[in-house]
Amino acid sequence: MARPAFWKVDRPEEGGPRLVHLDRDRRLVEAALADPARFEALYRKYLAQVYSYAFYELGDHHEAEDATEGAFLAALANLGRFEERARPADGEGASTFRVWLFQIARNAVAQRRRRQRRRRETPLEIANGVAATIDVEGDAVLHDSAAEAWRAVERLPDDRRRALILRFVDEMSTAEIAGVLGRSEGAVRVLIHRALRSVARDLDDPSR
Amino acid sequence: MTGAFAGRDAAEVDALVTDRYLETLLGAHARGADGGPSGAVPPDQIRSAARRLARDLPRLHPSFLFEEALAARLSEAASRMLSPASTGEPGRMVSLADDALADDALADDDEPAHEHHLTGRPWLLGGALTSAALSLAGAAYVAWRLNRPSSDPLLRAARVVARTRPV
Numbered sequence: 396m397a398r399p400a401f402w403k404v405d406r407p408e409e410g411g412p413r414l415v416h417l418d419r420d421r422r423l424v425e426a427a428l429a430d431p432a433r434f435e436a437l438y439r440k441y442l443a444q445v446y447s448y449a450f451y452e453l454g455d456h457h458e459a460e461d462a463t464e465g466a467f468l469a470a471l472a473n474l475g476r477f478e479e480r481a482r483p484a485d486g487e488g489a490s491t492f493r494v495w496l497f498q499i500a501r502n503a504v505a506q507r508r509r510r511q512r513r514r515r516e517t518p519l520e521i522a523n524g525v526a527a528t529i530d531v532e533g534d535a536v537l538h539d540s541a542a543e544a545w546r547a548v549e550r551l552p553d554d555r556r557r558a559l560i561l562r563f564v565d566e567m568s569t570a571e572i573a574g575v576l577g578r579s580e581g582a583v584r585v586l587i588h589r590a591l592r593s594v595a596r597d598l599d600d601p602s603r
Numbered sequence: 604m605t606g607a608f609a610g611r612d613a614a615e616v617d618a619l620v621t622d623r624y625l626e627t628l629l630g631a632h633a634r635g636a637d638g639g640p641s642g643a644v645p646p647d648q649i650r651s652a653a654r655r656l657a658r659d660l661p662r663l664h665p666s667f668l669f670e671e672a673l674a675a676r677l678s679e680a681a682s683r684m685l686s687p688a689s690t691g692e693p694g695r696m697v698s699l700a701d702d703a704l705a706d707d708a709l710a711d712d713d714e715p716a717h718e719h720h721l722t723g724r725p726w727l728l729g730g731a732l733t734s735a736a737l738s739l740a741g742a743a744y745v746a747w748r749l750n751r752p753s754s755d756p757l758l759r760a761a762r763v764v765a766r767t768r769p770v
Binding site for chain 2 (some may be wrong): 405428430431432434435438439442443444445446447450451456459460463464467468471472541543544545547548558559562563565566568569581584587588589591592593594597598599
């Protein structure tokens with residue numbers, strides 16, 4: 396997993412020192428700006444993350460591929476407009492390449508959603524699709540567990556589900572999710588906490 | 604309450620505790636280790652749900668065919684973006700009609716849905732053409748046209764009249 400680098404800064408109003416992101420992709424971005432062909436390194440690095448996000452949002456492999464394609468083409472075409480704001484002084488507005496890319500992906504997904512003409516797969520089909528990745532190990536118990544977990548997530552309101560996917564699948568920090576969703580870190584923390592509470596209730600309820 | 608919890612309401616404190624737990628859990632998950640939380644921990648139910656999701660929501664990968672096809676498309680787009688300075692070639696007009704997807708992805712998510720493809724709209728890539736440059740080029744062209752002897756007798760007559768007319 397590509398965990399972001401951190402820089403400890405003193406933020407007394409936040410109750411003490413806090414961690415701020417530094418953009419680990421800076422060198423890759425600079426290389427791609429000098430030679431667009433080198434964007435490929437960023438593409439390979441983030442393909443699975445962007446695709447996963449799109450699939451969990453759209454529930455359809457083809458739609459997810461279209462959204463992924465649109466996101467990367469847009470990122471390449473507009474890389475010159477990317478402005479890294481990952482210094483400690485940037486505070487909550489911090490933006491790394493990954494956050495910027497996911498903001499583009501989020502827009503691509505939202506637009507695919509609006510245009511989605513095809514029948515959206517049922518939560519059960521998506522759950523089976525997600526769980527199928529675990530079938531490689533032939534573990535039926537894990538398969539059922541994954542399907543059940545996804546059904547609980549799928550029932551969440553959009554914003555809570557989105558925050559959970561970014562946290563658990565894309566392994567983003569609260570600060571990064573705040574950047575992608577355009578919310579404050581505090582709001583994202585509450586969103587995720589409430590989402591987990593709902594999922595916990597759902598998983599504990601055998602009637603669902 | 605002290606430290607990070609000072610001045611926060613109960614919901615914010617619970618959310619902060621959960622956030623710190625997740626940071627530990629997912630960090631350990633990424634390292635393939637057990638996440639042994641320290642300090643305040645969220646209720647059992649939330650911890651259990653978090654562990655389930657960390658284990659059961661896999662990251663997915665698209666097909667190899669898709670990955671390579673998109674890599675080729677990006678490579679093609681990248682080669683079109685190379686500036687004339689780096690290639691030694693003049694700038695050229697290219698249509699971005701095929702890149703409508705890219706244009707859409709940049710549009711604001713909150714905007715109302717509307718079709719705004721760039722079909723057939725040419726863009727000059729690899730060359731900076733500014734309004735100042737256009738003005739200079741236009742002035743040079745007019746000067747050249749005025750001084751160039753014309754083969755058209757009517758045009759020659761018109762220029763003679765223009766030159767002899769009092770200002």
